[in-house]
Amino acid sequence: MTEPIRVGVLGAKGRMGSEACKAVAAAADLELVAAIGRGDPLDAAADAQVLIDLTNPGAVMDNLRWGLERGISFVVGTSGFTEQRHEQIRAWLAEKPSAGVLIAPNFGIGAVLMMQFAAKAARYFESAEIIEQHHPRKLDAPSGTATHTARLIAQARASAGLGPMPDATKEEVPGARGADLDGVRVHAVRAAGLVAHQEVLFGSLGETLTIRHDSLDRVSFMPGVLLGVRKVLGRPGLTIGLDSFLD
Numbered sequence: 001m002t003e004p005i006r007v008g009v010l011g012a013k014g015r016m017g018s019e020a021c022k023a024v025a026a027a028a029d030l031e032l033v034a035a036i037g038r039g040d041p042l043d044a045a046a047d048a049q050v051l052i053d054l055t056n057p058g059a060v061m062d063n064l065r066w067g068l069e070r071g072i073s074f075v076v077g078t079s080g081f082t083e084q085r086h087e088q089i090r091a092w093l094a095e096k097p098s099a100g101v102l103i104a105p106n107f108g109i110g111a112v113l114m115m116q117f118a119a120k121a122a123r124y125f126e127s128a129e130i131i132e133q134h135h136p137r138k139l140d141a142p143s144g145t146a147t148h149t150a151r152l153i154a155q156a157r158a159s160a161g162l163g164p165m166p167d168a169t170k171e172e173v174p175g176a177r178g179a180d181l182d183g184v185r186v187h188a189v190r191a192a193g194l195v196a197h198q199e200v201l202f203g204s205l206g207e208t209l210t211i212r213h214d215s216l217d218r219v220s221f222m223p224g225v226l227l228g229v230r231k232v233l234g235r236p237g238l239t240i241g242l243d244s245f246l247d
């Protein structure tokens, strides 16, 4: 019988981290060797083969540096990633070529498909806007999922030779037209009762297309978290998005 993969969870007492601890503990091929909360010493996770980071944008880079110095692979769900951060991680990985880092803006399988469908649709519509909706305690806006979706839409438009969107951007009140991410307008809603939701609205002559995904419970993210843990050890280097881990 093969040995279980040794897994540590960073942010273990949070909304996502506590679900991840339960999911790892329940998986026969994984062993939960560390559940680290804010202020706990990271050394308690030194024996892990894979660390799952579900902390916050201010903490995640220090955690990555600490783990990658030790050659530990990572599955990162924490939001707040920029191209600069990706470059920094690639530089750390260059020193530890056998380690892998998966940064997953969204672990929901439906959310991954929503982003893929949006990228596919983007070349056919002159207008595209993103409306993301989250629980009221979310620390960051816009969401990592919206940021990633905007990047995918912008890339698809550029490769199809589409220019800037022709829609009005004038605002009587700053922010009324949302944030501009890579030329795509993003609107962030925060309200009680929500978990994690996103709509991508496309418009063209006389028609619209709306692609919507809803996470109604954080258990929706766990199959993606476990998939990432199982596959990251065989994927050295930096992977962005769960897509390439799906069959």
Ligand SMILES: NC(=O)C1=CN([C@@H]2O[C@H](COP(=O)(O)OP(=O)(O)OC[C@H]3O[C@@H](n4cnc5c(N)ncnc54)[C@H](O)[C@@H]3O)[C@@H](O)[C@H]2O)C=CC1
Binding pocket: 010, 011, 012, 013, 014, 015, 016, 017, 036, 037, 038, 039, 054, 055, 056, 057, 059, 076, 077, 078, 079, 080, 104, 105, 106, 107, 108, 144, 221
């Ligand atoms: N990729 C995905 O599918 C998903 C990603 N997220 C992201 O995951 C992150 C966590 O989300 P939630 O669980 O809702 O937040 P949360 O605030 O409930 O949990 C974060 C936890 O991390 C702890 N923490 C902060 N710094 C730490 C450190 N240095 N070491 C260990 N623990 C530390 C906090 O005390 C807190 O308990 C956010 O960035 C969120 O956007 C959330 C849901 C799904």
Ligand SMILES: O=C(O)C1=N[C@H](C(=O)O)C[C@H](O)C1
Binding pocket: 079, 105, 106, 107, 134, 135, 138, 139, 142, 143, 144, 145, 146, 195, 196, 197
């Ligand atoms: O904070 C959350 O809740 C979520 N964060 C991720 C994001 O920023 O996109 C993923 C999902 O939307 C839930």
